[in-house]
Amino acid sequence: MKSFFFSVSIVLVSIISISSSGQRKPTLFSPGQLKEDLNYLRQLITTVHVNPNSELSPAQYDQLFNNIAISLQDSASATEFLKKVRPVIAYLSDEHAQINLKPELLDARYSSDAYYLPFTLKKEGNNYPIDQCLGAVAARYSGQIIRSINGVMVDKLVQACALSTTGFPFQRTVVALRQFGYLYPWASPTLDNSFTIRTTAGKTIELPGVSRKDWETWLASQSGVGSCTERLSYTRYGHIGYINACSFDVKATGKYSLDSIKAQIDHLFKQVQTDGVTKLVIDVSHNEGGSTGVGDYLISYVYHQPYLDYQVNWKRSDEYLKLLRSWGFDNAAYAGAPVGKVLHFPSEQVVPEQVPYPFKGKTFVVIGRPTFSSAMNFATLIKDNHMATLIGQTPVNGHPTGFGEMFYTNLPHTQIFVRFGVKEHIRPAGKMADNQLRPDILLTDKQMVDVNTLLQQLK
Structure with a gap:
């Protein structure tokens, strides 16, 4: 199968607003309208997503949808409905999936009011201590092990936060802990701007809430990723060459077009050859993806034999065929397949592209916690x-x-935006119970603190 483009999706929950006096009131939708949106979402999950049952069985999904339908007894805003249906997308185990509302369609209080807890959590065994804090007041309680918040057990809140995100179960839990206070309004049964926290030691802590803006400012300060104006850069360290591939993002034209980036790669490898380095490091540890074409071209420089590409499963649906044609594309095999059929494309053997300055020494590829999408593919x-x-x-x-x-697409009444995959990309080695990309040489944070320290770990 030819290379694919992976959408880059950094999952931060889009949370917004409700009002003080004088601000707009949210539009309410009738139970009938909400059920129509729910049924449409159910149809999409069943008929369009390539493998909706990787986590829940069909019977379990039916029960989830039925429970949501039973709860729709009163008129509600799109935001209130979104809070109910987020788990439907979470259980797809689809890390590129999204379900959200445009800021102008969300209830205003999620933006303006202090409904957010001012801390993150970590998990130590069965305990949930406060980890990082927003502000000096919360920082006084860092390390305190939480039992409950406003009467709700903390493990239940973490589970609910995880179902407000997307991705695989472990991935959702990591995000739920790292963004606990930010996700809290979507997990809590009520919206509050002050919090009574009980610890496992019997202590009671009273904390005021913070705003969404406070959280987003803090998240931006914690990202740890600098600018990536140069998609790839090269530095020589003695007999080792180091390429920082911070992004595979491409644009249609200009400096960041695929052809321009390929020309940049040619230039870098010409310098690698001139320097005569015997080892080469390609660092994608902070690369969150873009075009698989960039990774494929890098492979052509460091590997000179045919190799196996990904296997692909592709679900046939009228909904996706219509979207595909709206982009000006068509595929006869896909269009001719019966609705509901999953087309399977086995791994194809790829012959690397001929390149002007191939590297023939030993290559190391650095991966890290943020490595995502097409960088993960590479x-x-x-x-x-x-x-x-x-x-x-x-x-x-x-x-x-x-x-x-x-x-x-958007749900017809609430206009909730829904996105998920129609293809399943299966690694060349096949599906594994442990769906993780584990390095051959595992490094600690200290060993990856800077390039010089990183290069000292090469064997």
Whole structure:
């Protein structure tokens, strides 16, 4: 199968607003309208997503939808409905999926009021201590082990936060802990701007809430990712060449077009050849994806034999065929297949592109927790075809087998935006129970603190 484009999706929950006096009131939708949206969402999950039952069985999904339908007894806003249906998308185990509302359609109080808890959590055994804090007041309680918040047990809140995100179960839990206070309004049965926290030691803590803006400012400060104006850059360290591939993002034209980036890669490898380095490091540890074409071209420089590409399953549906044609594309095999059929494309053998300055030394590829999307695709091809040595840390957001090629639409009444995959990309080595890309050489945070320290770990 030819290379694919993976959408880059950094999952932060889109949370917004409700009002003080004088601000607009949310539009309410009747139970009938909400049930129509729910039934449409149910139809999409069943007929369009390539593998909706990777986590829940059909019977379990039916029960989930039936429970939501039973709860729709009164008129509600789109935001209130969104809060109910987020788990439907979470259980797809689709890390590129989304379900959200445009800011102007969300209830205003999610933006303006202090409904957000001012801390993150970590998990130690069965305990949930406060980890990082927003502001000096909350910081006084860092390390305190939480039992409940406003009468709700903390483990239940963490589970509910996880179902407000997307991705695989472990991935959702990591996000729920790391963004606990930010996700809290979507998990809590009530909206509050002050919190009574009980600890396992019997202590009571009273904390005021913070705003969504406070949280987003803090998240931006914690990202740890600098600008990536140069998609790839090269530096020589003695006999080792180091390429920082911080992004595979491409544009249609200009400096960041695929052809321009390929020309940049040619230039870098010309310098690698001139320097005569014997080892080469390609660092995608902070690369969140873009075009698989960039990764494929890098492979052509470091691996000079045919290799196996991804397997692909592709679900046939009228909804996606209509969307595909609206983009000006068509596929005769897909269009001619019966609705509901999953077309399987086995791994194809790929012959690397001929390049002007091939590297013939030893190659290392660095992966990290943020490695995602097409950067994950690149690193997985490296691993499964034994092209180079993977070093670094196991990615949290990305997985070697997952969903891609996005279908998207809006629910007819609430206009909730829904996006998920119509293709399942299966790594060349096949599906594995452990759907993680684990490095050949595992490094600690200290060993990856800077480039010089990282290069000292090469064997």
